[in-house]
Amino acid sequence: MVINFQEQAEAMIRRAGDRATSGRVRILALLLAEHRAVTHHEIEDRLSGEHRLDRVTLYRVLEWLNEKCFVHRVVSDDRVWRFRANVETHPHHHAHFECTRCTKVICLDDLKAKYEGPLPAGYRSHEIELTVKGLCAECG
């Protein structure tokens, strides 16, 4: 059950038909290995040891990964996007937990957020986003 995330990432990207550049592979591998939503800044830091990657490239790769549905974006109060890999057991639509103290964000995979309440006339719902805020285990 141990996985080589590097290989997994490369396989996913190749299957998409686009170029498997080292930046894309490294970033997706990093996200696949992670169990929570991470910021652009965190990724940049973690990649600083190995061959350096420009911040703009990181932004562009993350955008590309998001478009290709390899990743999803989580928006939170601090105006910083966070990213998490879409593994099979982690579908697109689910709730998120945001720690109000350390700002850590995790995905609540279990919860399928749903809404069927009333909307104003003419309004149409397309998707919904649910964020639970509170204290994580370390901050509680």
Next chain:
Amino acid sequence: MVINFQEQAEAMIRRAGDRATSGRVRILALLLAEHRAVTHHEIEDRLSGEHRLDRVTLYRVLEWLNEKCFVHRVVSDDRVWRFRANVETHPHHHAHFECTRCTKVICLDDLKAKYEGPLPAGYRSHEIELTVKGLCAECG
């Protein structure tokens, strides 16, 4: 049932015990008259006719109004805060609708968002935020 929002705003602020400056009164009055969540930028534009108000002051007033619970902040995908007055019939915790085309945000006063699903061990929920995304009546 017609209300002078200027007077209402001033009364609310005075009751808080802090200084009723012209900026605070004008901004709160504007928000009380509004039926949706408006951005800093929109408020700035609407105040440009009358005696001009510095953008920093606007930021500070909005923060103060939020602290005093006269207003609440809505965060959305475009990384822009929106503000709406907390009138009696508009309690704090409710869902929001966000138009994916024109980015307009309204409060769904009817819906009391609730969550009682499972959280990871040690995590404690404090409040939840629910955003419905889709197309508004004009964009639909």
Next chain:
DNA sequence: ACGGTGTTGCAACAAAGTTGCGTTTACTAT
């Protein structure tokens, strides 16, 4: 190996919000 095109790095830009500091204003005490 070669060449074309998709990708990267760099520098400059943009939007949203914050901080420091001297000046003005609203309230209080006379």
Next chain:
DNA sequence: ATAGTAAACGCAACTTTGTTGCAACACCGT
């Protein structure tokens, strides 16, 4: 009313987060 005072304001500079243009580069099919 008048003056004193702390809170609030205006301005300029700064920070953070993300975007855009363009020349150089590297991935991949041939």
